[in-house]
Amino acid sequence: MEAESSAAGAAAGAAAAAADEGFTVAPLEVVYCGVCSLPPEYCEFGATVKKCTDWLESNHPRLHQNLYSSEALESKMGTMSLEAQQKAEKDLAKKQQKEELRQEREAAKKKSSVIIIKRVERTKRKYVTVVSGIEAFELVYKTVAKEFGKKFACGSSVTKNAAGGEEITVQGDLSDEILEELVDKYGIEEDNIRQVEESKKKGGGG
Amino acid sequence: MFKKPVSSSGKTKIKSSVQRNIRQKICEQFPLLEPVIDDVLPKKAQLDLIKAPEKISLYALDNQVLFFQHHNDAIMPHLRVVHKYPQCFPTVQVDRGAIRFILGGAQLMCPGLTSPGAKLPPPEGNLPEGTVVAINAEGKEHACMIGVLKMSTEDIKKLNKGNGVENCHYLGDGLWKMDSE
Numbered sequence: 001m002e003a004e005s006s007a008a009g010a011a012a013g014a015a016a017a018a019a020d021e022g023f024t025v026a027p028l029e030v031v032y033c034g035v036c037s038l039p040p041e042y043c044e045f046g047a048t049v050k051k052c053t054d055w056l057e058s059n060h061p062r063l064h065q066n067l068y069s070s071e072a073l074e075s076k077m078g079t080m081s082l083e084a085q086q087k088a089e090k091d092l093a094k095k096q097q098k099e100e101l102r103q104e105r106e107a108a109k110k111k112s113s114v115i116i117i118k119r120v121e122r123t124k125r126k127y128v129t130v131v132s133g134i135e136a137f138e139l140v141y142k143t144v145a146k147e148f149g150k151k152f153a154c155g156s157s158v159t160k161n162a163a164g165g166e167e168i169t170v171q172g173d174l175s176d177e178i179l180e181e182l183v184d185k186y187g188i189e190e191d192n193i194r195q196v197e198e199s200k201k202k203g204g205g206g
Numbered sequence: 207m208f209k210k211p212v213s214s215s216g217k218t219k220i221k222s223s224v225q226r227n228i229r230q231k232i233c234e235q236f237p238l239l240e241p242v243i244d245d246v247l248p249k250k251a252q253l254d255l256i257k258a259p260e261k262i263s264l265y266a267l268d269n270q271v272l273f274f275q276h277h278n279d280a281i282m283p284h285l286r287v288v289h290k291y292p293q294c295f296p297t298v299q300v301d302r303g304a305i306r307f308i309l310g311g312a313q314l315m316c317p318g319l320t321s322p323g324a325k326l327p328p329p330e331g332n333l334p335e336g337t338v339v340a341i342n343a344e345g346k347e348h349a350c351m352i353g354v355l356k357m358s359t360e361d362i363k364k365l366n367k368g369n370g371v372e373n374c375h376y377l378g379d380g381l382w383k384m385d386s387e
């Protein structure tokens with residue numbers, strides 16, 4: 001498919017002709033940006049252009065060349081008026097700056113956040129492991145709970161704690177295994193994980 | 207429709223009789239899709255229904271949403287489907303200036319469809335009000351929005367003001383992000 005896309009009429013004609021002749025139209029394989037998930041030609045409108053461009057350059061160098069060569073950059077403004085271009089650029093710069101600040105804040109927050117893995121004794125020698133604090137690392141409780149369940153082949157569910165926040169309760173004594181999984185699979189620094197123990201008093205039914 | 211992230215309350219399997227009806231409705235709405243409908247929606251595949259808030263139904267295959275529908279209105283394709291089969295959907299083009307507004311979820315105004323960078327079908331290819339259209343953009347290869355015409359394409363040219371296309375689904379919205387997570 002050419003960069004000049006919109007020959008919708010002609011393309012529609014081709015599809016109709018294909019239908020008449022009884023053969024089918026092959027689906028287009030579209031590359032999506034590994035950073036912002038849009039087709040790379042739309043990355044320029046997002047707040048992560050820099051990261052998007054780097055990703056494209058290392059993963060799809062030819063596409064990167066097509067989109068970001070100096071000729072491509074020159075011609076892409078198309079029919080837009082200079083005034084409209086300037087306004088759009090200004091707005092985008094603002095958006096990107098905001099996003100950068102947001103990411104900085106988030107990084108700082110991550111550094112100071114802790115995931116707590118708590119081993120809780122349910123009955124004599126029966127334990128559950130409760131994991132909390134993963135939201136600071138952009139992890140989703142429901143998803144991670146499911147993945148723990150699969151990984152450790154055990155019951156794993158999202159529960160509410162006393163403060164109304166979420167946590168994952170895994171059936172079994174898996175404190176070390178979960179720590180390892182958080183580090184290996186989710187890329188969390190070990191410094192940001194704390195293992196604690198909470199044993200219930202004997203006889204204190206729970 | 208999907209400015210916010212989509213929260214779904216689980217999925218249910220769609221009965222094969224209902225699935226047939228959906229297929230048929232899709233083919234009626236998008237005749238150009240009929241030649242490839244078996245690739246898009248294989249006859250034997252199990253289609254799932256995912257209910258989203260505000261009476262929106264999502265039709266999914268292997269956890270990927272392919273079509274969606276508000277109540278009993280027209281069925282609309284997910285942008286990913288349009289990207290694969292661009293020639294199978296009625297298409298109009300906006301100018302470059304309109305792209306950033308679309309990606310912000312704004313409604314599509316007529317001037318963005320009539321300026322020099324935009325493209326509408328010729329008079330003999332007039333698309334009536336209510337048609338589900340894919341929106342391409344000046345200088346871009348892939349569609350960035352799915353919408354419903356609020357007036358015929360000839361009226362858009364004539365009136366050239368107001369809301370021309372209702373923005374139902376756009377790149378980066380809640381529906382788009384739903385299964386890339």
Ligand SMILES: [Zn+2]
Pocket residue numbers: 033034035036037038040042043046052053
């Ligand atoms: Zn991107």
